[in-house]
Amino acid sequence: MYKRILVPSDGSESSRLAFLNALEIAKITGAEIFLIHVTFTPQAYWGNNLAYGVSISEDELLNLGNEIIQETMKNMDIGNVKIISKIVFGSPAPTIIKIAKDSNVDLIIMGSHGHGPFSGAFLGSVSQRVLSKTACPVMVVKDSNSVDEEM
Numbered sequence: 001m002y003k004r005i006l007v008p009s010d011g012s013e014s015s016r017l018a019f020l021n022a023l024e025i026a027k028i029t030g031a032e033i034f035l036i037h038v039t040f041t042p043q044a045y046w047g048n049n050l051a052y053g054v055s056i057s058e059d060e061l062l063n064l065g066n067e068i069i070q071e072t073m074k075n076m077d078i079g080n081v082k083i084i085s086k087i088v089f090g091s092p093a094p095t096i097i098k099i100a101k102d103s104n105v106d107l108i109i110m111g112s113h114g115h116g117p118f119s120g121a122f123l124g125s126v127s128q129r130v131l132s133k134t135a136c137p138v139m140v141v142k143d144s145n146s147v148d149e150e151m
Helices: 013-029 042-046 056-072 092-102 126-135 143-148
Strands: 004-008 032-039 083-089 107-111 139-140
Touching: 004 013, 004 042, 004 092, 013 056, 013 107, 013 139, 032 056, 056 092, 083 143, 092 107, 092 126, 107 126, 126 139
Parallel strands: 004 032, 004 107, 032 083, 107 139
Antiparallel strands: none
16 A cells, blocks of 8 residues: 655644654555655845845754754654654755655655644644645644634
8 A cells, every 4th residue: 555655744733643654654655764854955034145144054054954863763662663763954845745756655744744844733834735736645634732722
């Protein structure tokens, strides 16, 4: 049924729940999980000039991405599931869509919304764009806090 499941993580509770769902499906189907964190380049965060005197290096972004991946997997029963994790530079939605296509992913499981500026929205802009632009099925996972926020 499913051989490759893509789980993008931004460190939010929705992302952790998406990963948990992916683990459960992978244990049943024998699928491998591609756990990714997509981050912008330092230039994308601050522009090409550092007018504000703040800089963040690519290494710092990679370290933060690795922390997010580790936090996503923290205290999870991985079992025998093969997990391939990667930090990728790019814009989240187009990067997730490209990775799904290039990696022949059978299923994308992602959180309904994360830590973006519209984190209280019903369906996050990244998940909405991925849903509308991918050929494979997409499972959108909501955490219990997001349900309470909408009521």
